[in-house]
Amino acid sequence: MKTIITFIIVFGVLVIVHEFGHFFFAKRSGILVREFAIGMGPKIVAHQAKDGTTYTLRLLPIGGYVRMAGMGEEETELSPGMPLSVELNEEGVVTKINTSKKVQLTNSIPMELVRHDLEDELTISGFVNGDESEAMTYPVLHEATIIEADGTEVRIAPRDVQFQSAKLWQRMLTNFAGPMNNFILAIVLFIILAFMRGGVSVTNTNQLGEIQPNGVAEKAGLKKEDKVVSINGEKITDWNELATVISENPEKELDFIIDRKGEEFSISVTPRAEKSGKQSVGKLDIAVPMKTGLTDKIFGGVTQAFDSSLTIFKALGSLLTGFSLNKLGGPVMMFQMSSQAASEGITTIIAFMAMLSMNLGIMNLLPIPALDGGKLVLNIFEGVRGKPLSQEKEGILTFVGFGLLMVLMVLVTWNDIQRFFF
Incomplete structure (x- = not known):
């Protein structure tokens, strides 16, 4: 149980800190963050704040994510013929679109969807109350919400608040912010370690x-x-x-x-x-021998963070010169390391978290589609070219990158299972 709790806390903190980086700079750049989720899987509770973001707690206590407007795979799927209902304000403008069977809106109008444009025109059309003689068209409020199939209520994503509408430097900073937060967390944890240990080893x-x-x-x-x-x-x-x-x-x-x-x-x-x-x-x-001065502890923590990054770069270099699955570790290895750290006490857990945070930051900056580093490469390409890659081509690259990562993750996990249990 101690190992499970340690694993959940360590992995959860690392991912939430990473995602908060994306969240914070997206907000600063005028990008709508539709959802900030703690955990994965089915929703437990949700709260829509005045800032337009829906904050959710989900069932599986590992990690989290942010859903930014304009990131295609995170949009709600609407298709012609789909049954839904809309709620209007006093001016006859749609304020809520309900696609969920789990939620009933008392003052809503049932509709069979004909067409919609929630990005530019901000309109929705459909057959009302089963009357197919004429499709009714309603204007949609810029800050309207949509209730998804699982009952989660999020804001719609008009084009002016989408990711691609932000300036290039803002998008680059938003993409880099996740790994940056992991680097900051690693430095802070190494400094905390130096204080807990009473100094820095020489x-x-x-x-x-x-x-x-x-x-x-x-x-x-x-x-x-x-x-x-x-x-x-x-x-x-x-x-x-x-x-x-x-x-x-x-x-x-x-x-x-x-x-x-x-x-x-x-x-x-x-x-x-x-x-x-x-x-x-x-x-x-x-x-x-230890250096125990205040500045020694702070500077020593920063130095230790830098040294850990060099260790990770050396490991990546060894992968390039001689690839082996035994040089990689997945969730199973993380669980095993969490077990060892939990048995050795709080300082070992913090050291483990600091090293993992630095690792997560560096790995996410690798120029692989679907990772933050791959997105930054596309940002740089856009800056040089003068215009972005088409969403279709970017989607294909992201899909291929994600697929390769999933295949690698499966292979690494299977290899870990064989190493630790057979």
């Missing part, structure tokens, strides 16, 4: 940090701020080299050359053995 030094009481290092005579010059004649320049030598030599006596305040001397130390998976590793019961 790994580019051979100096020792805190010495655990009654541990191997203390019993051998090692002290905080000692510098390890060499081990068994092998020069030590940073913490990673020190940690590697220690971990590779459990229960083996090692000859340390120590520099303590400018004086060098030799100490024999035998790392204790500790189980790590199926093998034993050496431990000295020493901590990495």
Whole structure:
């Protein structure tokens, strides 16, 4: 249960923060956000706010999404012959269009749809009360709403508030805002981690940090701020080299050359053995030296976020030079990592979330249709060309990109299942 809750919270926060980026800058650009959903699947509750956005909570507690006007796959499907009802104001203008069998409007007019234009003309025509002798045409209010089949009420999408009606730079910023929010979240989480841990680890030094009481290092005579010059004649320049030598030599006596305040001397130390998976590793019961100043923690969190991005770029580079499904992970791997993080405590969960947030931001900027990076490529193409790609061609590219991503996701998920359960 702890793993499930951790997985839902981590994945949910990452996606909601990502989608809020799109939502915020779409609003600032005059683009109508028809729905902001928390969760996926069937609607549980919905509230239409005065800003024109319908906020919904959905059944499956993973992720969320925003529906922006003009994004074709998010529009309500209306077709000739479709039964619906309309609600009029005192001036005879349509304020609501009901397509749902779940919702009944008390003062509505039943209609069989003949034609509609909810983008430019803002009109709707149909046969009223079963009278097919003449189609009645009604003007539609610019801020009218439409009740969809599942009962969700959202605003219609006139052309002036659609995504494509915004300026190019506004659309680019709206597309980039999701990944940008993930980068910001990662930086904030890494800074929080630095404060929770009391400082930032310094790994580019051979100096020792805190010495655990009654541990191997203390019993051998090692002290905080000692510098390890060499081990068994092998020069030590940073913490990673020190940690590697220690971990590779459990229960083996090692000859340390120590520099303590400018004086060098030799100490024999035998790392204790500790189980790590199926093998034993050496431990000295020493901590990495830390910088504990306020600016050190803030700058260290930013640096750690940057380092994590470099790690992700290196992983992407290794995919290009030698592709393997084992280098990728899907929801199953995320669940496994959530389980491990949940068992290790809140700091590990935050570190896991920070790394995933950076990962999500970078992956979404890949120039693949259906991802934010693919949309930005189309924006740049439009800027160079002077006009956008036709909606039909853009739709085809998005469909192909989405299809390829789904195929890859299925393959990665199946590979994860085989790795973890068979």
